[in-house]
Amino acid sequence: MGRGRRHRGTSKRNQIEKSKENVQRPLKSDASFDSNFQKPISSNLDFEEYYKEQRIVKAKEWDSFMEILRKPLPAAFRVNSNGQFCDDLRLKLENDFMESLQAEAVESGESEAIKPLPWYPKNLAWHSNFSRKEIRKNQTLERFHEFLKLETEVGNMTRQESVSMVPPLFLDVHPDHFVLDMCAAPGSKTFQLLEIIHESSEPGSLPNGMVVANDVDYKRCNLLIHQTKRTCTTNLMVTNNEGQHFPNCKTKEASDTNHQSIDQLLFDRVLCDVPCSGDGTLRKAPDIWRRWNSGSGNGLHSLQVVLAMRGLSVLKVGGRMIYSTCSMNPIEDEAVVAEILRRCGCSVELVDVSHKLPELIRRPGLKKWKVHDRGGWYRSYKDVPKSQRDGVLKSMFPSGKSDKESTGGGDRYGDMTSISSDESAEEVCDLPLERCMRILPHDQNTGGFFIAVLHKVSPLPEFQEKINQRRNFSTRKNINSCEAVSGTVVTKPEEGAEEDTILEEVVSENGFEHPENDNISEVGIVELAQKLDDMGVRREVPAMQGKWKGLYPVVFLRDETVINGIKTFYGIKDESFPLYGHLVTRNSDISSHGNVKRIYYVSKAVKDVLELNFSVGKPLKISSVGLKMFEKQSAKECEANCCSFRITSEGLPVILPYMTKQILYATMADFKNLLQQKSIKFLDFIHPQIGEKAAELALGSCVMVLVDDTQLGSEPVKVNSSTIAIGCWKGKASLTVMVTTLDCHQLIQRLSDRSKEVENAENCFKTAETD
Template sequence: MRKNPDIWMKWTPANGLNQHGIQTRILKRGIELLEVGGKVVYSTCSINPIENEAVIHRVLAEFDGAVELVDATSSLPGLKFSPGMESWLVASRNLEFYNTFEEVDEKWKTTIRPQMFPPKAEDREKYHLNRCIRILPHQQNTGAFFVAVLRKIKELNTKDDSKQATEMECDANDQSKKRENEDNLPHNQRKKRRKEIYREDPFVFFKEEEVVWKDIQSFYKISDSFDSKCLLTRCLVGKKKNIYLTSDAVRNLVVTNQSTIKFINTGVKAFVRCDNKNMKCAFRIANDGLDSIFPYIGDDRKVYIPKDDLITLLLNDNPQKSPPIITLSEVVQKQVKDLSLGSCVLIYREDSKDDKTPLVIHISGWRGATSLRCYMDKHSTVHLLRLLGGDISKYDINKFQRAKDDECENDEHCEETDEKEETEKDDEKCENDAKSGAENLVKQSS
């Protein structure tokens, strides 16, 4: 809980319910791989019995005497801990607690399983769950841990597994014979074996006469030494959204194995489509691949920016309120005066007076009609501001304190609303009393 503060807001009992099955399968597989007499240590960073004792109880029950829980306390002298739990309640997502599976509502029986409940009182001594080790955070100022040591004392009951293995072996022999018979046939009579093809978006590498590349190369004055055949997109038809850059070796690997290897992602994002009526090029430079293509970009799209101006651009990250060019230094104004609208590279070079390597920063920027801005995500912005000595108080916000403040504001608003309603009720009551008094006076006078 201390290592992961987000868990206070995100955690629900369903988290443990989901983990129970996964953890059980992992532990069972580990025990299956053990030799007789071997040990396996099951450990988690959770204190939820559904992920801990319930898993141990389920495995011990299913293996029925082939595995035992070892008392490992003598191996941990000086360690403060609590014994394992022998009884617990199982909670639904809505924090409805149940003692037995029979009590569970029908709507929860798909997520709450019978194996999650503790053993019956008369069976507790059989499983010795108190031999488990629970290390709680307050005991010695650590994180929470659960540890259980299990020993395999005899072979598992694997009759069903053996039967399944035998059937698989028979199938394998049949397939082998089938392949042998096929290999004995003449070459022209053999059936072609179909390779499994994974249905992923294609990796379409640029050709030498790529129309999109001509516009990009012309706009950014990219030198001819840059190999455009290492650029790729993920769409065969239609507008290309992102353009990625790979090395020549990776390109050859993808091209020659695209039908047999499942490629998920490759390359770094170099250009991003940014449609704008006033732009001569439909793609802007992406920060991800900027360092790779920077040496090839012409000087026309490079702007050298002083430290103070760069801090100003980083602090003004709202694209609707980008800093006007006239508010920046004359050095920057002169460089962008004749610069056409569109993407550019902002370069900061630290003045180094000693032998230390100067700090050099390359950022993807945008030259607007009257403004200049930089493309940078929040985390990178904070990092650069720290390097430059800028003010990061704008981004240094404690989300827990902000949530607490918002809650207080809501409470104050509710109190103000209640006071207003009470005042309105009092005014209405006074008005009604006044009307009643006036009516009584009229009756008395008449």
């Protein structure tokens, strides 16, 4: 087994080394090195020369541009619009922290400590004038730091770079849309897309749409699963496929038109946020100063084109795709968009969204640029020596033409580009690239970002699909990973999540386990990665080979005894909340005796995609699907009941409106008391009737719902999205909470804040009456 692992690891390293050879290495500047490596480097002469030559900003702005790049990036965060305490958190930011942090802001020379991003809807996204490091280290900011940390961990907020929040806002997502996030890890944009789908759907109902979040690296899929788990959604599927080869799930014959299933997986919206050199994140990742070179962007250009073309291939006619990068390099930005438009002809158009989000400062895309290589600067492809043309491609230039094409009689897309007869003149692209968006750091104190909105008007040309297939095959040979292509490890470090926080239980829970008879490894992939980290070795885990190695398949739960037991125990009516056909599990969750450990609930849209995937040979490698709704309990009390499955905390908000049994209603006093004590005997409830009701419940899992004092005794109470409830375990003489200590602490804090607001309102009312 050990020899097998070494062989696979060596093979992967060899493939990565080969991919590095395809990237031209420019001369290194003296500014890229520092004898004292602990001193942060914030300059690179190659970087400055490159972007001055590309003229991404005017000469008079250059000093401001460079000055802001050398400053730490301010922290930004977003309130979950679907969170139960969305309004509470927004009010706390507006009425508490904006005032309490102001003194610290003045001391730092800033006019405001925190403020809502003016272009983000409903004051849900916020910008802080403190960097993440300052928030962590400054003692006067400790309360604010603890607030951010707690609310992020429980899923009420997401720390996310402000420019990273932009692409989903231009995607125009509706609740019935099928959305593909092609390169999704670490997952904050996926989280945002799910918020939009749920926020715009009917209250109390599951959206008809779904999000497929894909990433090529199954280790980063763990991070993606961990991030999106906090959304508590049944409308998500996480897949582990190469984006440029995303499967074409299509049956040979169309199904009948009863709208009960789908015969092809196409998407209404596609987010193609591609791997890039990432120099737009210099303020957050200053190590990029040291390792930046123009070869990184050149080496990624081809991959970015094929990723975008694959996204357009699986996009429905009439659909919209966002192409975005966190790079300022036109070779990764405008050049890729221009090549997309050339390949697609009139079937795809670049959308003008300059009227959307008017308070977001953005600049139009470039119309001209040059290409840099170790051989120097090139204005046109015809100037590139033949020896350099493996690394410098004609698609990198504004015209996208070779010398022969540029002097010939036009091209098949019409006279869309022009080249001056003067060989020393720069090419100027006549495609409408000004419709692209460039977000520059010094405009609104952000990172750098590039966005293009594409609309699919008609099917792609048939010949283009064949070309795509050949190019995809070529790309597969040269690119082993979206993460390591150019000699620079390419990441998407936008969201502020730490990969090292992903725990083993997150991995195993979602099916990332090695089958018992698999000879790849004696230890799990996460344990191996952690050992390598402890040894100070770069994480190079052997690549999994084969369809299901290291990943357990999803299976539908067909056991009617289990399903009927759940329905009976919790009083769920199938017509209002169908279980059969919507419950799935991993075969890793099925014991040798056939018993199921964990059960996930999927929406109708996800159910249809699962069935399609099964019918066409399972080309989608599914890392996670649906929402964990039920978990097996081995307590002795379960033996006396027809149901041994408890409702999980993440599944409770979805299923609670459809439960008619095992519900206990409690007032604020008893609810907070249980959260603080964790377990209370029936006789010790503040309101005796609550203890009596608890004693009448069946042994096992139950739910406690918070109600007003006036509602107590008038059960059942209609629940909605604002209802506060927790999962509990009813024993023979006591009731115990079944939520984590962190969740208990967060809930107590939120309830205390609400009590203070009610008390303040009452005092104000009394004062007004006295006056």
